[in-house]
Amino acid sequence: MFQYTDQQYEKVDFSQQDLKNGELKGCTFTRCIFRGTSMDEIWTSGCQFIECDFGGATFNASLHTRSAFTNCRFAGTNLFVAKFEDCKMIGSDFAGALMDGITIQGGDWSYTNLRQVNLSKQVLKGIRLVEADLSQSNFQKADLREADLTGAKLTKTVFKGADLRGAKMDRIDYRAFDLTGVRIDLEQAVNVARSYGAKVD
Missing domain, CATH: 2.160.20.80 (E3 ubiquitin-protein ligase SopA)
Incomplete structure (x- = not known):
């Protein structure tokens, strides 16, 4: 279990890392790569992910509250029973994503694929x-x-x-x-x- 608060990351490669059970508050990730990353049961609150690549990552049972995933790629991402509450997903691409059991409460999913x-x-x-x-x-x-x-x-x-x-x-x-x-x-x-x-x- 890890916890990051108000951290800034730009063009950082987190591919294939184990980020399960973590907690992110108010963090910003710009053009970061999370390909194949394990993000199961992670919790994000008030975070921003801008133009990030989550291809093949796993978000099983993760919780996202008032976070923003704008212009991100979720190709082949596993979002099984993930929960998004009042999140901003504008312009993100979910082609090939697995969304079985997902929960979406409100939020802005405009211009998404x-x-x-x-x-x-x-x-x-x-x-x-x-x-x-x-x-x-x-x-x-x-x-x-x-x-x-x-x-x-x-x-x-x-x-x-x-x-x-x-x-x-x-x-x-x-x-x-x-x-x-x-x-x-x-x-x-x-x-x-x-x-x-x-x-x-």
């Missing part, structure tokens, strides 16, 4: 996903009420049984995904009809 990830049955109420790429991802039975999906890419995204009521869905192509079994509100229903050419009075 979440293609083909599995977020089924997740409670994602109020999350920001502006301009995020959610193509072919699985949101089956997810709670996306009050989420901001403005401009998100939803090509072949699975929403069966999901709840989208109150979600902001400006600049969305409703024809890009299957709406079967999706709960929507009246305003969204009108926009769906318009997207198929209907004239709503």
